[in-house]
Amino acid sequence: MEQQKKKLPIGIENFEVIRKEDFYYVDKTRLIAELLHNWGAVNLFTRPRRFEKTLNMSMLEHFFSPNGEKGIFHGLEISKETTLCQEYMGKYPVISVSFKGVDGRSYETAYQMAVQVMIEAAAKFYFLLDSEKLNAHDKGAYKELLDKHMDESVLSNSLKLLSGMLEKHFATKVILLVDEYDVPLAKAYGNGYYDPMLSLLRNLLGQALKTNNSLKFAVLTGCLRISKESVFTGLNNLKVLTISDERFDEYFGFTDKEVRKLLEYYDVADHYDTVKKWYDGYQFGIFL
Secondary structure, X not given: OOOOOOEOOOOOOXXXXXXXXXXXXXXXXXXXXXXXXXXXXXXXXXXXXXXXXHHHHHHHHXXXXXXXXXXXXXXXXXXXXXXXXXXXXXXXXXEXXXXXXXXXXXXXXXXXXXXXXXXXXXXXXHHHHHOOOOOHHHHHHHHHOOOXXXXXXXXXXXXXXXXXXXXXXXXXXXXXXXXXXXXXXXXXXXXXXXXHHHHHHHHHHHHHHOOOOOEEEEEEEXXXXXXXXXXXXXXXOEEEEOOOOOOOHHHOOXXXXXXXXXXXXXXXXXXXXXXXXXXXXXXXXXXX
């Protein structure tokens, strides 16, 4: 009897779901080791859409978070790094936010969408209200992060504030993941409110990345490289890895070897040339 083939995870960006539901997964877990070995306090990856940015961010969250299930990494490349796994897996609180949905036609609408993103991020840590490590002032400030009417000063300080509370509770530094950081700016540019959105993101990310003593390290993704001078003013610890960088290039999108292996698995290796013609529109690295 022919063995059942794994399902293809079309449209699924949750690493845990892909692993638990036995979808076909192209192993990118060595990205974790590369990030830790080639240390950068703030790492920005810019890639086109459909290059597994969100899936990789989900993978990072599940690896580092104390709530992550270790079993979903069994048999993957990162599991061979036993010392690294013992030191880092499940050892750091993770704040994970995505600005993919902050795409309002007006600044007011986009602002409320950004507020909702922060409320959802803060709500994952509702146990902080019962934490013996936090005082009454801390818990009052945490409640402000759950308020849909939070003003711009609270929103701008929200990631830094939440980081500090998590450090107090867990007695360890925090990892920050920001997916699709540039979407609000792209939408703002197209709808005529670029300047106020730029100011908001500059304050929010500046507080979280530049003056945040509770930060272990951060990873950001986006499609566009927004100039360092506009969003990341004064941020000297930023490592930018664009589509022209050879470093980390194998962890976003599929390599030729991975495509061949996938086609062979599904018994369609004879369609390699057709697939290459359809999708081989990007080239990375140094061009001669």
